[in-house]
Amino acid sequence: MDVSRPELLSASDAAHAVAAGALSAEQLVQACLARIREVEPTVQAWQYLDEAHALTQARSRDLDRAEGRPLGPLHGVPVGIKDIIDTTDMPTEDGTVLHAGRRPARDAAVVAQLRAAGAVILGKTVTTECATYPPSKTRNPHDATRSPGGSSAGSAAAVAAGMVPLAIGTQTNASTIRPASFCGVYGFKPTHGLISRHGVLKLSRSLDCVGLFARSLDDIALAVEQLTGFDENDLDTRPRARIPFVETLAGEPPLTPRVAFVKTPVWERADASTREAFGELVVTLGRSCEEYALPESVAEAWDWHRTIMEAEMAAHLDLEYEKGRDKLSESLRGQLARGREITALAYQRALNRVPRLIDGFDELFANFDAIVAPAARGTAPPLDSTGDPAFGTLWTLAGMPALCMPLMHGPDGLPLGVQLVGRRNDDARLLRTARWVQMQALA
Amino acid sequence: MDVSRPELLSASDAAHAVAAGALSAEQLVQACLARIREVEPTVQAWQYLDEAHALTQARSRDLDRAEGRPLGPLHGVPVGIKDIIDTTDMPTEDGTVLHAGRRPARDAAVVAQLRAAGAVILGKTVTTECATYPPSKTRNPHDATRSPGGSSAGSAAAVAAGMVPLAIGTQTNASTIRPASFCGVYGFKPTHGLISRHGVLKLSRSLDCVGLFARSLDDIALAVEQLTGFDENDLDTRPRARIPFVETLAGEPPLTPRVAFVKTPVWERADASTREAFGELVVTLGRSCEEYALPESVAEAWDWHRTIMEAEMAAHLDLEYEKGRDKLSESLRGQLARGREITALAYQRALNRVPRLIDGFDELFANFDAIVAPAARGTAPPLDSTGDPAFGTLWTLAGMPALCMPLMHGPDGLPLGVQLVGRRNDDARLLRTARWVQMQALA
Numbered sequence: 034m035d036v037s038r039p040e041l042l043s044a045s046d047a048a049h050a051v052a053a054g055a056l057s058a059e060q061l062v063q064a065c066l067a068r069i070r071e072v073e074p075t076v077q078a079w080q081y082l083d084e085a086h087a088l089t090q091a092r093s094r095d096l097d098r099a100e101g102r103p104l105g106p107l108h109g110v111p112v113g114i115k116d117i118i119d120t121t122d123m124p125t126e127d128g129t130v131l132h133a134g135r136r137p138a139r140d141a142a143v144v145a146q147l148r149a150a151g152a153v154i155l156g157k158t159v160t161t162e163c164a165t166y167p168p169s170k171t172r173n174p175h176d177a178t179r180s181p182g183g184s185s186a187g188s189a190a191a192v193a194a195g196m197v198p199l200a201i202g203t204q205t206n207a208s209t210i211r212p213a214s215f216c217g218v219y220g221f222k223p224t225h226g227l228i229s230r231h232g233v234l235k236l237s238r239s240l241d242c243v244g245l246f247a248r249s250l251d252d253i254a255l256a257v258e259q260l261t262g263f264d265e266n267d268l269d270t271r272p273r274a275r276i277p278f279v280e281t282l283a284g285e286p287p288l289t290p291r292v293a294f295v296k297t298p299v300w301e302r303a304d305a306s307t308r309e310a311f312g313e314l315v316v317t318l319g320r321s322c323e324e325y326a327l328p329e330s331v332a333e334a335w336d337w338h339r340t341i342m343e344a345e346m347a348a349h350l351d352l353e354y355e356k357g358r359d360k361l362s363e364s365l366r367g368q369l370a371r372g373r374e375i376t377a378l379a380y381q382r383a384l385n386r387v388p389r390l391i392d393g394f395d396e397l398f399a400n401f402d403a404i405v406a407p408a409a410r411g412t413a414p415p416l417d418s419t420g421d422p423a424f425g426t427l428w429t430l431a432g433m434p435a436l437c438m439p440l441m442h443g444p445d446g447l448p449l450g451v452q453l454v455g456r457r458n459d460d461a462r463l464l465r466t467a468r469w470v471q472m473q474a475l476a
Numbered sequence: 477m478d479v480s481r482p483e484l485l486s487a488s489d490a491a492h493a494v495a496a497g498a499l500s501a502e503q504l505v506q507a508c509l510a511r512i513r514e515v516e517p518t519v520q521a522w523q524y525l526d527e528a529h530a531l532t533q534a535r536s537r538d539l540d541r542a543e544g545r546p547l548g549p550l551h552g553v554p555v556g557i558k559d560i561i562d563t564t565d566m567p568t569e570d571g572t573v574l575h576a577g578r579r580p581a582r583d584a585a586v587v588a589q590l591r592a593a594g595a596v597i598l599g600k601t602v603t604t605e606c607a608t609y610p611p612s613k614t615r616n617p618h619d620a621t622r623s624p625g626g627s628s629a630g631s632a633a634a635v636a637a638g639m640v641p642l643a644i645g646t647q648t649n650a651s652t653i654r655p656a657s658f659c660g661v662y663g664f665k666p667t668h669g670l671i672s673r674h675g676v677l678k679l680s681r682s683l684d685c686v687g688l689f690a691r692s693l694d695d696i697a698l699a700v701e702q703l704t705g706f707d708e709n710d711l712d713t714r715p716r717a718r719i720p721f722v723e724t725l726a727g728e729p730p731l732t733p734r735v736a737f738v739k740t741p742v743w744e745r746a747d748a749s750t751r752e753a754f755g756e757l758v759v760t761l762g763r764s765c766e767e768y769a770l771p772e773s774v775a776e777a778w779d780w781h782r783t784i785m786e787a788e789m790a791a792h793l794d795l796e797y798e799k800g801r802d803k804l805s806e807s808l809r810g811q812l813a814r815g816r817e818i819t820a821l822a823y824q825r826a827l828n829r830v831p832r833l834i835d836g837f838d839e840l841f842a843n844f845d846a847i848v849a850p851a852a853r854g855t856a857p858p859l860d861s862t863g864d865p866a867f868g869t870l871w872t873l874a875g876m877p878a879l880c881m882p883l884m885h886g887p888d889g890l891p892l893g894v895q896l897v898g899r900r901n902d903d904a905r906l907l908r909t910a911r912w913v914q915m916q917a918l919a
Contacts, residue, residue: 345820
């Protein structure tokens with residue numbers, strides 16, 4: 034591997050180079066910081082970045098190696114953390130002036146796991162306001178007049194701009210998949226409950242997930258493998274054996290995968306060019322890909338999602354609304370006001386639909402390895418919007434693992450993601466199927 | 477042990493006698509059936525009882541032994557099951573004409589566990605309407621003009637009347653503790669989530685618990701030990717090591733236990749004679765017992781409980797209300813109508829108070845092994861009420877294990893229970909502390 038441009042290395046390659054002594058963590062972090070100095074004035078992906086502190090962490094990682102201490106799978110690898118995820122050594126301000134200067138007393142579970150794996154927590158990436166819809170200051174690295182998407186705007190943009198090989202975001206609707214699509218990087222939202230959300234700003238217990246951004250499938254696998262597990266502080270996590278993501282991804286599928294092309298009820302909202310691009314992708318995938326029609330009742334899922342999300346947001350952001358609603362955007366204030374009016378009955382009715390929605394996918398997954406669907410309407414929209422999240426909604430509601438891969442481009446030359454969705458708790462297999470789809474698409 | 481009156485044996489003694497061949501399961505069940513024929517016309521504890529089917533089960537248990545198959549810890553022991561708990565071989569009608577003739581396709585988790593432990597499912601015991609407040613047909617075995625309490629009326633009365641050594645009930649407010657107190661038996665509601673509720677009529681996921689009735693602490697320990705464990709169908713259960721209830725109860729406490737006498741905000745609702753009786757109990761317990769004042773904020777807990785219970789009932793009994801509210805009692809219809817008006821915000825606010833309420837008991841349990849408190853206002857009320865559940869509310873809301881022991885009597889000569897409450901997930905220790913309290917009280 035070429036270590037002359039460390040900031041362009043994948044996380045996997047960077048970790049190997051650091052472990053082998055071909056590159057120091059300090060050199061790697063220096064290269065990333067140099068790249069940030071170069072493009073950050075345009076991209077504005079970082080909410081908080083203390084170069085000296087990042088370098089201190091890197092030197093400490095190098096010292097580990099020099100003194101023969103065991104090295105983690107991400108040893109020395111710099112990671113960006115969405116600014117709704119708690120860090121003890123950096124502020125976590127949740128994209129709202131109401132939380133300005135907030136200094137958490139402890140690391141979020143994912144941050145602790147990343148540190149335990151040897152990662153350098155480079156800084157905090159820009160989030161939209163409380164991880165909701167209003168645009169942030171971040172710009173799309175491919176075109177500064179376009180949105181990077183939201184709400185994990187800074188994480189997606191930082192990875193896309195070569196500032197950092199890995200970044201952590203979240204998703205409650207489409208906040209990982211959509212920015213990954215717009216920024217042309219890999220974005221992965223695992224099965225609900227696979228990664229602990231302890232220490233992450235709570236919007237919706239039923240929907241919130243931690244998401245990952247990287248520039249390769251291997252890096253997604255390497256990173257997610259460090260982050261899964263039971264956490265008594267997140268009641269939706271479950272004890273389970275460690276999932277061998279890297280090993281599974283490295284293996285061949287036992288049979289040629291079959292993927293279901295699914296036009297959800299929001300298909301017609303996709304741009305004509307997006308619909309065409311997917312038509313071509315289906316042809317490329319050939320006999321392994323078949324269109325699959327979901328039952329019509331699925332159309333209600335977008336309403337259930339909004340009911341659950343807004344009802345739970347109203348509770349989690351109750352204090353912010355009560356004490357500081359004048360400091361909230363009109364968009365968020367409106368969401369919270371709507372959420373406060375929802376009855377417990379309507380909320381529970383929506384929640385109770387989810388298990389049946391999930392069961393409804395059993396037949397599909399008895400015949401297919403994964404679903405392929407658009408990740409967004411089209412390429413990145415102008416800066417005044419973070420884009421339509423509707424292409425993430427159904428899969429988020431069902432808690433299914435979803436991956437966005439930068440396999441296509443729109444007529445404007447900007448990236449257009451392909452979304453692959455897997456069966457719940459079959460996350461590693463989804464990545465393996467994705468590798469196969471990637472190879473077909475790029476062949 | 478004297479096996480000449482098998483219906484009077486404890487479950488533990490009966491299981492030993494059956495295992496040793498001193499008594500057949502058939503003889504045991506016959507004795508219970510004879511006792512039922514004798515007192516059932518007055519007590520009316522059973523909703524469904526098929527003598528032939530009970531005897532068939534008993535003979536099958538005897539055949540197990542004759543053929544050398546392994547015997548369960550409850551081998552041959554007859555158990556009564558509250559009629560909101562599913563059984564494949566008997567109807568489960570939930571105390572409402574809306575579910576008349578309902579035949580579940582599978583056993584509830586607890587029924588399956590009891591069968592696996594060798595128990596004979598004798599029949600279904602009377603429940604109040606959907607396990608809520610209106611009185612049932614069951615009468616108090618100690619005085620047929622008095623209520624057995626509710627909602628687990630038949631289970632408590634059947635055990636009290638010597639019809640069956642063990643019965644299963646449930647508790648969402650005080651539906652195990654209150655009937656145990658009125659009927660003069662042991663009643664145990666374990667930590668929320670310790671016993672799976674799969675196959676039990678759902679009223680409130682956050683509050684519902686399976687409860688147990690027996691005539692001795694040993695029987696409570698023996699039975700609950702068979703029923704704990706993780707069930708993927710009940711999301712509030714947790715994987716954990718099997719809890720050695722019987723062994724813990726048989727051991728001595730390492731130190732003399734200390735119990736906190738707690739006058740909750742509902743203390744003044746207790747009868748004067750109940751308050752006096754507890755004053756005497758505190759004196760009897762001597763230096764090991766100390767009054768402990770809860771913070772005043774606890775007074776709100778009864779409102780939080782009602783909000784959670786009625787909001788969740790409205791969702792779980794949505795269909796019954798929509799399609800058959802004219803077949804519901806005015807009491808239940810009123811509860812559901814109120815529940816349907818609660819906002820998701822008020823509901824979640826109440827839910828969010830619970831973790832802090834639980835944390836608030838940390839200091840108490842750092843200094844005390846258990847809480848002692850009344851189980852009810854006084855002895856059993858007349859038949860037109862199932863009694864005030866307020867003495868169970870706080871502990872149910874906090875998900876703490878609660879035990880009612882028949883240690884006292886009221887001025888009318890009827891039983892008056894003593895409630896002991898333990899730290900969450902410290903259920904076995906609570907029973908061991910209860911044994912010590914029992915010995916002091918009866919000394």
